[in-house]
Amino acid sequence: MPLMIEITGLNKAFGATRVLHDVNLSVEAGEVVVIIGASGSGKSTLIRCINGLERFGSGTILVDGLSLAPIDMGRKKTSAQLKNIRREVGMVFQQFNLFAHKTVLQNVMLAPMIVRNWDWDKAETTARRLLERVGLADHIKKYPSQLSGGQQQRVAIARSLAMEPRVMLFDEPTSALDPEMVGEVLEVMRGLAREGMTMVIVTHEMGFAREAADRVIYIDHGRILEIGTPAEIFDNPKQERTKAFLSRVLKH
Amino acid sequence: MLADLTSWSPQLFAGLYLTVGMTFGGMAIALVLGLLLALGRINPSRWVSAPVAVFVELIRGSPLLLQLFYIYYVLPGFGVRLTPIAAGLLGLGINYGAYLSEVFRAGIAAVGSGQREAAESLGMSGGQTMYYIVLPQAWRIVIPPIGNYFISLFKDTALVSTISIAELMFQGQLIASDTFQYMRIYSAVFVIYVAISIPASLGVRWLERYFSRSGQGR
Numbered sequence: 001m002p003l004m005i006e007i008t009g010l011n012k013a014f015g016a017t018r019v020l021h022d023v024n025l026s027v028e029a030g031e032v033v034v035i036i037g038a039s040g041s042g043k044s045t046l047i048r049c050i051n052g053l054e055r056f057g058s059g060t061i062l063v064d065g066l067s068l069a070p071i072d073m074g075r076k077k078t079s080a081q082l083k084n085i086r087r088e089v090g091m092v093f094q095q096f097n098l099f100a101h102k103t104v105l106q107n108v109m110l111a112p113m114i115v116r117n118w119d120w121d122k123a124e125t126t127a128r129r130l131l132e133r134v135g136l137a138d139h140i141k142k143y144p145s146q147l148s149g150g151q152q153q154r155v156a157i158a159r160s161l162a163m164e165p166r167v168m169l170f171d172e173p174t175s176a177l178d179p180e181m182v183g184e185v186l187e188v189m190r191g192l193a194r195e196g197m198t199m200v201i202v203t204h205e206m207g208f209a210r211e212a213a214d215r216v217i218y219i220d221h222g223r224i225l226e227i228g229t230p231a232e233i234f235d236n237p238k239q240e241r242t243k244a245f246l247s248r249v250l251k252h
Numbered sequence: 253m254l255a256d257l258t259s260w261s262p263q264l265f266a267g268l269y270l271t272v273g274m275t276f277g278g279m280a281i282a283l284v285l286g287l288l289l290a291l292g293r294i295n296p297s298r299w300v301s302a303p304v305a306v307f308v309e310l311i312r313g314s315p316l317l318l319q320l321f322y323i324y325y326v327l328p329g330f331g332v333r334l335t336p337i338a339a340g341l342l343g344l345g346i347n348y349g350a351y352l353s354e355v356f357r358a359g360i361a362a363v364g365s366g367q368r369e370a371a372e373s374l375g376m377s378g379g380q381t382m383y384y385i386v387l388p389q390a391w392r393i394v395i396p397p398i399g400n401y402f403i404s405l406f407k408d409t410a411l412v413s414t415i416s417i418a419e420l421m422f423q424g425q426l427i428a429s430d431t432f433q434y435m436r437i438y439s440a441v442f443v444i445y446v447a448i449s450i451p452a453s454l455g456v457r458w459l460e461r462y463f464s465r466s467g468q469g470r
Contacts, residue, residue, distance in 0.1 A: 051373055053369055083377065086373055086374065090374075091370075093366060097364075097366035099367060099385055101389050110384060111374035115376055156370075160373075
């Protein structure tokens with residue numbers, strides 16, 4: 001399988017605090033990688049580096065052959081290279097971040113029209129198809145504030161998919177949801193995984209990680225401590241810290 | 253007394269006409285300038301944001317009356333000769349533009365960073381993010397304060413009477429110095445101002461309620 005994401009020697013600090021230490025990670029096309037770790041371990045920061053929402057100090061990130069280096073994230077302007085990468089990388093946020101002043105349909109249609117220059121018909125057809133797929137065909141005229149959290153997150157997934165990304169990043173997509181809505185969002189994500197979408201997911205849903213991930217990564221204090229199949233990580237962790245973390249989170 | 257008022261009314265209404273014109277004209281300039289100044293002030297480059305910040309603070313730190321005099325009496329010394337109306341519109345527009353830039357800046361800041369990140373992660377440029385995502389939401393936030401500045405500008409246009417613009421206050425002064433009927437004429441002028449500004453502020457209050465109720469933004 002060709003590599004979709006290749007992260008080499010990634011370092012990042014917030015002031016004097018180093019949040020990522022020399023991170024190396026490769027993700028193959030079609031692979032589902034789940035990142036786990038305690039809060040503050042740097043896992044969200046790591047995936048936010050992949051589409052340039054966080055600047056990093058040193059290292060390189062290759063996404064589908066496009067390379068992103070610290071120089072591409074100058075203070076002044078979003079570089080062309082970063083824009084190219086962002087077109088290919090979809091992102092789903094913990095807080096959904098739907099555009100509050102736009103309807104569900106408009107949320108999904110906007111970026112393809114202004115970033116990919118699709119005409120109205122193509123954007124609308126695609127948006128309707130994707131909203132149908134995430135089970136929200138009946139809600140396209142509503143505003144985000146009229147939807148439940150689970151519905152909003154499904155719209156956010158459809159909005160990202162409308163850009164036809166090669167990779168999808170999920171930053172704790174179910175952490176802000178009421179428990180009864182977690183399932184509907186995970187179900188959409190499982191569907192994507194089955195279809196072969198390359199996905200990098202930060203989550204606390206260990207059940208989902210075990211069942212949907214090809215590989216699980218444990219991050220601790222900004223370092224990747226352990227990488228393995230779900231069975232290797234969950235049933236037979238090698239590192240003491242991984243064991244301690246898992247026993248903390250799996251108790252609940 | 254009524255006969256007096258009727259005989260003055262053509263003059264007063266000519267003045268009111270100018271007052272309203274100066275208000276709308278000044279506001280139009282202020283809105284455009286205010287938005288530009290706000291965007292300049294949040295520009296990531298210090299070479300843009302620092303001069304803009306200095307300009308805004310200089311304007312906010314000095315009296316409008318002084319600014320009007322500066323434009324009308326001092327600029328001709330540098331070869332910039334403006335008609336009273338042009339100088340008045342410019343002075344009001346610049347002064348209110350500086351204040352509105354702070355309103356716009358607060359409005360833009362009030363749109364959550366998540367909205368920006370979502371737009372950028374979809375590949376939108378900084379300009380597209382501002383135009384399609386941030387400004388439309390900031391707009392709803394800034395409309396009520398802009399309404400209040402509008403009313404305040406309506407009253408501040410009285411200051412342009414000092415650079416010989418024959419607006420409502422100026423007309424009142426003219427009639428008063430002709431007739432010495434200070435009580436009546438200034439009361440009439442007073443009534444005209446509040447007859448407009450009080451309903452207008454009720455309207456702004458209604459707008460405030462409307463936007464806080466239908467506000468979908470966070």
